[in-house]
Amino acid sequence: MSQRLSRTAALAAVTGVVLSLGACGTVVKETDDSGGDGAGRTLTVTDDVGRTVELDGPAERAVVLNSYGNEFAQAIGAGDRVVGYDRVSAARLPYLGISDDEVVSEDLQEINYESVAELDPDVLIIPRNGAWQEAARQLEPFGIPVVVATAWDFDVFHETVELLGEVFGETEGAQRVSGFYDEIFDVISERVAGTDPVRVYWETEQPYLTGLPGSGFDQIIVAAGGENIYGDLDTGGDQQAETTVDPASILERDPQVVVHEFGPSAEPTGQERFDTLAAELTGRAGWQDLTAVAEDRVFVTNGWATSGLSKAIGALYLASWLHPQEFADVDPGTYLERWATEFQGADFPGDDAYIQKVG
Numbered sequence: 001m002s003q004r005l006s007r008t009a010a011l012a013a014v015t016g017v018v019l020s021l022g023a024c025g026t027v028v029k030e031t032d033d034s035g036g037d038g039a040g041r042t043l044t045v046t047d048d049v050g051r052t053v054e055l056d057g058p059a060e061r062a063v064v065l066n067s068y069g070n071e072f073a074q075a076i077g078a079g080d081r082v083v084g085y086d087r088v089s090a091a092r093l094p095y096l097g098i099s100d101d102e103v104v105s106e107d108l109q110e111i112n113y114e115s116v117a118e119l120d121p122d123v124l125i126i127p128r129n130g131a132w133q134e135a136a137r138q139l140e141p142f143g144i145p146v147v148v149a150t151a152w153d154f155d156v157f158h159e160t161v162e163l164l165g166e167v168f169g170e171t172e173g174a175q176r177v178s179g180f181y182d183e184i185f186d187v188i189s190e191r192v193a194g195t196d197p198v199r200v201y202w203e204t205e206q207p208y209l210t211g212l213p214g215s216g217f218d219q220i221i222v223a224a225g226g227e228n229i230y231g232d233l234d235t236g237g238d239q240q241a242e243t244t245v246d247p248a249s250i251l252e253r254d255p256q257v258v259v260h261e262f263g264p265s266a267e268p269t270g271q272e273r274f275d276t277l278a279a280e281l282t283g284r285a286g287w288q289d290l291t292a293v294a295e296d297r298v299f300v301t302n303g304w305a306t307s308g309l310s311k312a313i314g315a316l317y318l319a320s321w322l323h324p325q326e327f328a329d330v331d332p333g334t335y336l337e338r339w340a341t342e343f344q345g346a347d348f349p350g351d352d353a354y355i356q357k358v359g
Contacts, residue, residue: 045166047148048128048156055145058169059122065105066127067092067264068151071308072164073125075343076173084119092265092304095346113138123167125149154216157181157310177309177343184312184335185223188319191326192225198322200226201255201292204242204303205263207280208250214241217261220311224319229253251286257299257321258292261314264303266346268353274300278358297321298358305336305354313339317355 041057063084064070070089073079079096086105090098104119105111108130116124116139124139126132127150136146147167149160158178165174202217203210211217212233218241221228230245230253260281262273277300287293299321306314313336320327333351340348 043166045147045163047163048150048153048160049132049148051148053145053147055123055147055167057122059167061119061121062168063104063116063119063121063124065089065108065111065125065130066151068307068310069125069127069149069164070096071344072149072151072161072177073168074345075177075309075339076161076165076168076170078164078168078170078173079345081168083121084116084124092263094265094267095344111135111138117142117144123147125164125167127152151310152216152307154219154310157312160310180338180343181309181312184309184316187330188223188225188316191330192223192319192323195225195323195326197225197227199229199254199256199291200318200322201229201250201253201258203258203260205261206244208244208247209242210245212241212243216307216311217242220315220318224315224322226257226318226322229255247284248286251290254291256291256295257297257318258290259299259301259306259318259321261301261303261306264305264307266304266340266344268349269302274356278356282358296357300356300358302354305351308336309339 043055043057044052045055046052060081061083062073062078062081064073064082065086067089070079070082070085070093073082074096083102084104085096085098085102086107087103088107089096090103104115108126111131111134113135121144124135124144124146126135126146126148128148129150132146132148139146147163149163149167150156151160153160161174161177165171200221201210202221204217210230211228213228213231218228218231229250233243258281260277262277278298281287281298281300282293292298301314301317306317308314313332316330316335317332320330320332336351336354337348340346
């Protein structure tokens with residue numbers, strides 16, 4: 001990586017970010033003006049919002065904001081090159097051992113740009129629902145480029161992994177992660193083919209908060225061979241389209257399977273939380289009459305497991321709950337264990353530390 005200008009010099013000699021339209025997450029140019037020793041090599045990538053961004057070469061130091069982005073960096077083999085994080089990542093991913101002096105933002109909006117500049121990263125990576133416009137403007141004087149990569153988005157999984165692989169020079173690692181993702185969906189698609197859709201109510205974090213068409217939760221319901229009971233509510237939202245529904249309408253729509261996913265954390269959940277959520281769900285007015293409750297098909301999950309790998313593992317678990325006969329020979333826990341140990345370098349206490357059936 002070529003030597004970056006000092007902070008003082010950077011204020012006078014700005015490395016700008018070039019904007020143009022392009023396909024998400026592609027590398028469009030690589031040049032080497034060094035005479036063959038690799039120094040001076042540059043990469044030009046097109047990020048998730050169509051911006052063309054020039055980098056000095058594969059990143060050796062990066063600030064990555066968003067826990068899913070940090071999971072991807074770890075999975076492709078670039079975790080040791082991340083030097084700055086958001087506080088949410090620190091809380092959700094304790095196995096990364098993130099210290100307070102490595103935290104440069106509280107979330108995706110409140111970024112301490114002075115702290116970012118002091119870390120002297122080669123790039124800042126942020127999802128498109130973060131303050132990427134402001135970040136690009138604030139970091140331009142320091143010569144720190146901003147790449148938008150949205151690791152939580154089910155629809156652009158492959159593009160995002162490929163983009164990060166190029167940014168970090170870890171194309172083989174990116175291919176391994178994509179291959180694991182494809183392996184999971186090959187298992188799902190093969191077994192759900194020809195099955196009848198099963199009605200699903202997926203609740204996320206807050207009571208009666210559910211995903212609508214356009215959300216990642218709706219997408220995995222469909223991929224798993226299910227039917228979102230709120231699939232008829234089209235708000236025209238993006239991949240995070242969610243709404244709080246009328247409790248009475250859940251009774252009217254009568255789901256056959258219910259999933260409650262709470263906020264992600266790799267820290268094992270603890271049985272008390274599972275028991276408390278199970279009692280709260282089954283104790284709701286009228287829920288004893290739901291098909292899902294009567295048939296013991298209610299599940300409580302930690303989002304680190306079911307939303308990990310762009311929700312691929314969650315889709316596999318859900319498919320096994322919707323179509324138990326077709327998935328009788330498939331143990332989703334083995335895939336979660338691989339994600340934890342092979343791709344995250346984390347301990348794995350067993351999938352019942354993250355996912356449990358109610359009743």
